Amino acid sequence: QVQLVESGGGLVQAGGSLRLSCAASGRIFSSYTMGWFRQAPGNEREFVAAIRWSGGNLYYADSVKGRFTISSDNAKNTVYLQMNSLKPEDTAVYYCAVQKGYYTPPTRAYEYGYWGQGTQVTVSS
Numbered sequence: 001q002v003q004l005v006e007s008g009g010g011l012v013q014a015g016g017s018l019r020l021s022c023a024a025s026g027r028i029f030s031s032y033t034m035g036w037f038r039q040a041p042g043n044e045r046e047f048v049a050a051i052r053w054s055g056g057n058l059y060y061a062d063s064v065k066g067r068f069t070i071s072s073d074n075a076k077n078t079v080y081l082q083m084n085s086l087k088p089e090d091t092a093v094y095y096c097a098v099q100k101g102y103y104t105p106p107t108r109a110y111e112y113g114y115w116g117q118g119t120q121v122t123v124s125s
Contacts, residue, residue: 011122
């Protein structure tokens with residue numbers, strides 16, 4: 001069993017930055033993948049970024065490439081999402097999630113078995 005708690009959301013002006021954190025409790029195996037997804041009102045949950053817990057492979061949605069950076073601190077069982085150059089269309093609830101299998105690419109929400117409660121990110125224009 002894995003529990004996830006996100007933090008770091010808030011209100012920011014367009015062009016600003018935020019860093020989201022996701023603290024995981026429970027056993028995290030090196031074969032796991034940690035992902036960030038987001039969901040805006042009326043929209044489906046969409047993939048943002050993912051990182052293999054074993055290190056190395058990073059994945060990004062095209063809409064955030066060059067602006068967002070995913071990273072992890074395995075000693076702290078924490079994953080981060082650094083978001084720069086934020087745009088109003090980045091406004092959403094952001095969720096972190098754990099994928100126990102090894103799917104490539106790790107971009108499909110239904111392949112993730114554990115989810116956090118979400119943190120709101122609002123970007124004003």
